[in-house]
Amino acid sequence: MEIRNVISSDYNVISPLINEWWGGRQMSDMLPKLFFVHFNNTSFIAEIDGEIVGFLIGFLSQSDTDVAYIHFVGVNPEYRKKLIGKQLYNEFFNEVIKNNRNVVRAVTSPVNKVSIAYHTKMGFNIDNGDKVVDGVSVFSDYDGPNQDRVLFVKRID
Amino acid sequence: MEIRNVISSDYNVISPLINEWWGGRQMSDMLPKLFFVHFNNTSFIAEIDGEIVGFLIGFLSQSDTDVAYIHFVGVNPEYRKKLIGKQLYNEFFNEVIKNNRNVVRAVTSPVNKVSIAYHTKMGFNIDNGDKVVDGVSVFSDYDGPNQDRVLFVKRID
Secondary structure (H helix, E strand, O other): OEEEEOOOOHHHHHHHHHHHHOOOOOOHHHOOOHHHHHOHHHOEEEEEOOEEEEEEEEEEOOOOOOEEEEEEEEEOHHHOOOOHHHHHHHHHHHHHHHOOOOEEEEEEOOOOHHHHHHHHHOOOEEOOOOEEEOOEEEEOOOOOOOOOEEEEEEEOO | OEEEEOOOOHHHHHHHHHHHHOOOOOOHHHOOOHHHHHOHHHOEEEEEOOEEEEEEEEEEOOOOOOEEEEEEEEEOHHHOOOOHHHHHHHHHHHHHHHOOOOEEEEEEOOOOHHHHHHHHHOOOEEOOOOEEEOOEEEEOOOOOOOOOEEEEEEEOO
16 A cells, blocks of 8 residues: 555545445535645545545644644545554654644544544544533534534644 | 634634525535634634624645635625625735735635626636636536536735
8 A cells, every 4th residue: 555645636536435435425515625735745645556545634723833633534445444544644643743743633523433433542532522422522513503523632742 | 894813713603604694505514613723814804893794714725835725705795895805805815925925716616606706806817727607717526526616816926
């Protein structure tokens, strides 16, 4: 497997795959092309024999110069359990360290139990929200009305 | 009217208003909270007597150090024709200049004739796409399948 930086034309390959990789959930609206155009240096593609099997879209916070943010990570379901996600996260962490930042943040939906378990396993902590859902602290209406979210944070120093 | 930088809690006020300001179009998915958290220094709020009447969400491209990008601009329909949008754009342009950048980019849907007319009036040029729709050059499938887009660019040196 090879990991490289995102280029904008990767979007044409990945965008049609997203809803499929997410088991039919309507996810592609969350990923406009701008993320593939303007955050190339902190976003990564995993390829096997020239086929894209995973990607991570992240950026450096402009508001907080110690923070980097992971917006979206996807792995082809046929290639799960091969540590592709872990390698993408590690590549991102290395880039964050190169940029002299120590804090990585990410956000997910409370329904996404796989993501919650995954981030916990990767050493992310969960910020204390205003309620607890299935044992997980959650921020109500974080991404708009009825859009509760779980907030992850990991220090990488 | 006052213009100030965005703070993350502005999202709680603006998010429920967005679909209403856009005449019922489902727009709020395009604006997750992350834009109100991580791009404060290049995003602005217009207020009259403490009421939010407009906002501009923009950021500095991480890929191209000469480029800044405007993601989303909204003005309360009851406060249109008062140059609120123009003042928000100018505030953004000033911040872009402060950051030693010369190129501002933005993207819109071909159906959004108001946005196309507005950006043209503001001195944006339209990039040459791969087809022409109603006299405007358009990039097919730019933001995913069947999501054509018009690309604007303006030099501010």
